[in-house]
Amino acid sequence: MVKRCPQCNTETDDDSRFCPKCGYHYKIEEPKYRRIQVKAVQCPQCHSRIYNLSYGFCPKCGFEFQTKKDNVTYNYLEVVEQSEHQNSIIYGYILSILIPFIGIFFAIYNITRKGDAEARSAGINQLIISLVFFALDLSYIYLFIKAGAVNPNKFKLF
Template sequence: MIRRCPQCGTAADDKYGFCYKCGHEFPKIEMDAKACPLCGFINPEEADYCVKCGTPLVFKQQFEKTSTTTLGPIVIQKEVVQNPAEHTQKRTSRWLILFGYIFSILGGILGLIIAIYLSTRKDPVARKHGHIQLAIFAFYIALIAIFYLTGNIPPEAIAQYRQMLAGNFTSI
């Protein structure tokens, strides 16, 4: 626990039993529910904070006999963004991944372009999703090939599709 050295005023961890700056030996504090871990003041039973210094009485819950459960401390960690460009890139990749899946499932050329773009990224998550989207396209190509070879798609449909791509499409 952290205590303030009475000799030099340094806040020091007393797990060693002495101040690391001046060598003052800390007096032993009994781990009592009423004793303050910082200053050692004996507080009233109903106090949650030390009456003398305001330190939270962290040992109070551990030593209460009526409590059946002990809750650990709540730790909130803030994500520190060291490189803002990386953070923006991650957000962009999320949108590209989402749109890539939408256009891949719909079978558009835009989905193929996004899938190839994501497959070439350094970010392993974006690369993985790009590969999955390319696999979706490969599945569609294999499915079309199977339908063509079994006769479910007539050769005239492929010829009409080629004409449509060339800009020479006439109505059926």
Template structure:
């Protein structure tokens, strides 16, 4: 017989002590139910969306945009396509523009 987490509804093993999804302590919940004799209703578990950081990719993107612009363009495209972070998308656009400018300047300095 399977049991379910009273907080998030995740299906659990019969001998589970904690919910593998939300981390709720199931032993405390069972003790509370035994003490009061009733099943407590938990408020709905809300998952807050956390924006991905992408700090390392942003830093590497700026470094490569200056040193090796073609790699900076690839990293910029990677950051622009991140749907989970507006900040990463903005920095990706800046990195692509910076790479293009550095690339243009380097070709002008070489005489092309």
């Protein structure tokens, strides 16, 4: 196939980087690839996640991942990509335990990530953990006040 120089209209080969007549530098568009980290694959038959591929078949339904026909190997795996919101998931779990009030905000952020099932399920877990630890914090404060360890009259604002 032949391409034309936009400056002098000279025909050149497709793989040439410069125009031989005027020296115009062709812009070579390289495809942009996105690197993904694979955590698991999904069985095409039962849709369960598989983390160990050494078996060669699904441990849940027995579906074979590879079949050989006419000296050709066919792979029947669907790749499950790692979540793009991995940092917010990690911070959400940490803050859900240490500072539950802030952990609730991370949980809501992760729940509202559309198209990312891992972030959504992590957000629901974080919300539950945050609410449990928030309730525990309130009960500890109540017990300290009731036991007399903390004088509530000291902390009056008005």
